[in-house]
Amino acid sequence: MFTKKRIITKYENNPVMSPSKMPIECLYTFNPGAIKYKDEYIMMMDVTTLDDIHRIWIARSKDGYNFTPDPNPPKWPAPDPKHPEMNTYDPRITKFGDEYIILYASDLGQNECRVGIIKTKDFENFERVSTASELGNRNGALFPEKINGLYCRLDRPFGNEQDPCSMWVSYSPDLVFWGKSEPVKFNGKPFMDGFKMGAGAVPIRIKEGWLELYHTVSTTCNGFIYRIKACILDADDPAKIIGYTKDFLLWPEYDYEMRGRVANVTFLCNAIPEDDGTIKMYYGAADTNIGLATAKIDEIVAACLENK
Ligand code: BMA
Secondary structure, eight states, X not given: OOOOSOSOEEOTTOOSBOGGGSXXXXXXXXXXXXXXXXXXXXXXXXXXXXXXXXXXXXXXESSSSOOEEOXXXXXXXXXXXXXXXXXXXXXXXXXXXXXXXXXXXXXXXXXXXXXXXXXXXXXXOEEEEESOOSSSEEEEEEOSSOBTTBEEEEEEEOSOTTSOOOOEEEEESSSSSOEEEEEOEETTEEOOOSSEEEEOSOOEEETTEEEEEEEEXXXXXXXXXXXXXXXXXXXXXXXXXXXXXXXXXXXOOSHHHHSSSSSSBEEEXXXXXXXXXXXXXXXXXXXXXXXEEEEEHHHHHHHHHTOO
């Protein structure tokens, strides 16, 4: 059956953030981690400065639609000298107890990437947790609670960005040492959706397990297209997919999503649950802008359960 209507609605005044809204000249503003903190929406964006370095920069909003970037980027905790980093991007924010733990891509170049981990209590002061794990990993998304006594994250081990790679689950006793890694599976087999795929949003606890909005990449004659789908992961064994959406939920269709640093990209790092059962998604568009999209959690869950 064909889905009759789209589940995700894009905000009519998108994009909510673009390079022209920044207090400095910059190349791109995209792929934010996003969360509600006190009475504000916080976005930790990838702001690529004129030297082509990807830096994390915070923007804040009272209403979730109008964002004001901070005058300066946050003071970023120094990396371990053994694992220097140049670019920092794709931050995913997890509220864990009274702390916010941020997993991000820490790289020295496109194919030299690790998952870096920092934390904050106030989005003003940040502290390093671990410089980074093993080389050749990205798209780290920490679950908001321990699973079977261990920290748990989604990640995406990869060799070369041009090669197929998929979503894995890894565990840690201390957020520093990671192991027990295994690919996410559907019906007992490693799950692959598209040419390559990886975590999008930090998983959200629902009664059926964990809702995960992931990115899936298709190839075309003109390059990759990044689109968003969703799956439900088992509550106690998150390497097990219970069901996933057959249809794409979010895809590039407007100019601000189709033209920019990398054309045809919609990319997600967090989805923010609201009290009315909806989620807000601040998504990167063409690696250049940030759009806002909303959806009802129940409708996404139902679409996942149609395909078990
Ligand atoms: C991925 C990440 C994202 C980016 C996407 C498309 O590998 O680097 O930051 O949005 O590629 O370029």
